[in-house]
Amino acid sequence: SQQGEEDPQALSIQEGENATMNCSYKTSINNLQWYRQNSGRGLVHLILIRSNEREKHSGRLRVTLDTSKKSSSLLITASRAADTASYFCATSQASWGKLQFGAGTQVVVTP
């Protein structure tokens, strides 16, 4: 079974716009990670946020975490066509070990 659910399931935006996607999970976590998967390729780690952190930035990415609501959001600013991919949140109940993934948000960025 999957721990997280992403919302929306699909998102279509134009280059330059911001893209926001959300992840909700069910049980308490140690950390939450976001991964990107381009069509036909492997998953690439984007960013990790710990349970005691509320916000984190990496380049054009901004991640927030609200443990009281068991939710996280990923914001991609000034999107580019190369950002077209599926984005997955993954939770870990310890600082190590298995990740539990959501079903993903499919993002399409048109030029």
Added chain:
Amino acid sequence: GAGVSQSPRYKVTKRGQDVALRCDPISGHVSLYWYRQALGQGPEFLTYFNYEAQQDKSGLPNDRFSAERPEGSISTLTIQRTEQRDSAMYRCASSLVPSGLAGYNEQFFGPGTRLTVL
């Protein structure tokens, strides 16, 4: 350096046959994970190793599935008597920080093996 590699990239087999999927982690990575990903879904955890020791196999669906990592490097996921429901993308990942120690494990994923059972 080289990333995680998996072989074969595609495997088509007939129901009832055994298959062995191979994962070669990033050199020096001590933790290795196996996931299965159905179309349109996120990866689902199967099992993981620290060095050669299997730490958690709670995600293996049934006893037809097994995995080993005898020398703490290359791992093989074996599915015996394959069934059509086993068709999926099988992904391997590795991480540098030994699980169980301080730190947080960013996992590096391989390209996957697409298994089709006819």
